[in-house]
Amino acid sequence: MKSVTINILSIAIVLSMISSSCDFSKKSKENDFNASNTLDELEVLLTQLNQLDTIDCRNMDQIVSINESMRRIVENIRSAEKFDKLVKAYKTHRPNVKFAISEDGTFGVFSWRTKMDCLGNQxxxxxxxxxxxxxxxSSLYGTPMIYHRVSSNPMxxxxxxxxxxxxxKGYSISNGYLEETSIDLKDASFADNQPFEDE
Structure with missing residues (x-):
């Protein structure tokens, strides 16, 4: 009986150590995240993309590869801490990749020109x-656009x-899912009339 108790205690200690190690690893990754470097990576990739010739659909493989790299970087932002760091860095960094952020700091949209016109994705x-x-x-479907601003409806x-x-365009979050919604004049009235930035 004593042996069984010791074995159970040993297993509990090992599981506790594994759990602590996982938590430490997760926190370490959060601390290692550098928002400015992330924006720099996107900027470098966008510059490479803009330098490629697309006449007669040239360089499509390379163009698709660069867009996929940019997508993976953006989709790697999976925690509120990373998101907040990115928002803060973007406000001072101002790269050519557009990142429109809501006033409440809970929603943002990245937009860039893909140069994949030949594939119907501009x-x-x-x-x-x-x-x-x-x-x-979430990738936004429908007609893609360069978004300059996101406003939230306090009501x-x-x-x-x-x-x-x-x-x-209107979007809503319900049960963790994002979906496009219709907007009316009351919704639009919450949006201020600040001038848009040039593309």
């Missing part, structure tokens, strides 16, 4: 939004308006 939009389970990412929690130069 612009990439990836939304990042905070949930109780961390930060989720409707989880509802956001995405502003491009030509239109406003």
């Amino acid at each position: 612009i990439k939009n990836i939304a990042l939004y905070k949930t109780d389970n961390g930060v989720l990412t 409707k929690k989880g509802n956001y308006l995405l502003h491009s130069n030509s239109t406003i």
